[in-house]
Amino acid sequence: MRRILSPASAMFREGARLLSEEPSITKPTPYAAVIAALSAGCRRRSEIASALGQPSTHILSRLTEIGLIEQVDDALREKRSAFRIAEPVMRLHRLLIQRHEPALVAGSAGHVWAGAEDTVTSKIYGPHFADLAREWCFDHAAPETLGGTATNVRPGEIRCREHRTGHEAHIVVTETTSFPSGRVIAIGAAEGTMTSMDLPQLHRLEHLRGLLPDAKTKLLLFARAGFTPELRDVAAGRSDVELIDLERLYFGG
Numbered sequence: 001m002r003r004i005l006s007p008a009s010a011m012f013r014e015g016a017r018l019l020s021e022e023p024s025i026t027k028p029t030p031y032a033a034v035i036a037a038l039s040a041g042c043r044r045r046s047e048i049a050s051a052l053g054q055p056s057t058h059i060l061s062r063l064t065e066i067g068l069i070e071q072v073d074d075a076l077r078e079k080r081s082a083f084r085i086a087e088p089v090m091r092l093h094r095l096l097i098q099r100h101e102p103a104l105v106a107g108s109a110g111h112v113w114a115g116a117e118d119t120v121t122s123k124i125y126g127p128h129f130a131d132l133a134r135e136w137c138f139d140h141a142a143p144e145t146l147g148g149t150a151t152n153v154r155p156g157e158i159r160c161r162e163h164r165t166g167h168e169a170h171i172v173v174t175e176t177t178s179f180p181s182g183r184v185i186a187i188g189a190a191e192g193t194m195t196s197m198d199l200p201q202l203h204r205l206e207h208l209r210g211l212l213p214d215a216k217t218k219l220l221l222f223a224r225a226g227f228t229p230e231l232r233d234v235a236a237g238r239s240d241v242e243l244i245d246l247e248r249l250y251f252g253g
Contacts, residue, residue, distance in 0.1 A: 001109040005097065012104075015093020022066060034059050035085065038069065039094040043082040075156035075172035076184070082155075084127070095123055121193050125224070129192030130155070130170045132249065133222040137173050137186070142253040145242050147218040148185035151176040158211050167208055171220060184212055188220030197223035199231050202241065218242060222249065
């Protein structure tokens, strides 16, 4: 509240300047529209094009090249990818500062910060925590933890005929051996809130695993605020479930 959300701070306007001061972008308006669509929750090319009312392939490519957004490939579905804002300063500006600028200029940073808790947790802390979890799986997790050696770690969408939709998995760990597209050795969920993770999250992962070919796929649960005693008791008796809290994330494998 004293630093980032203060109009006197250099950070306050920085997110708005990133597009206007980019030398390769002479007309920032359509680029800003794409950023706005991403901030509103549009992730696929078709969703972004629908929000803009026109194709956005060139704009997406340019924003990706200059590092303001990134394209994330789906772990399970080839040629299907999602886009998201990659630059933290721009993400903060779009989600928080721009939406509440009049109140912030009026000196109500405390009120804005308190009211934005859900947005900050779900759209800033949450995605960042999921990124850390995927990085940990790829760079630090032991083969015994994953049930193999990670070749790729990405988010993925698992199709479900029962619910007639796709379920998002924050973490899909694949190992490439004799399988051309890689074998899924682990799937995981990452919870960045300050609420302890409980049994429903484990049950959801069990449902997702049931939609995959390999019933031996390991289940990884990452929680910023730790786990309930009930979940810990269940996981203690199972070799297919791994619980990763902050201590293990930073100091364990």
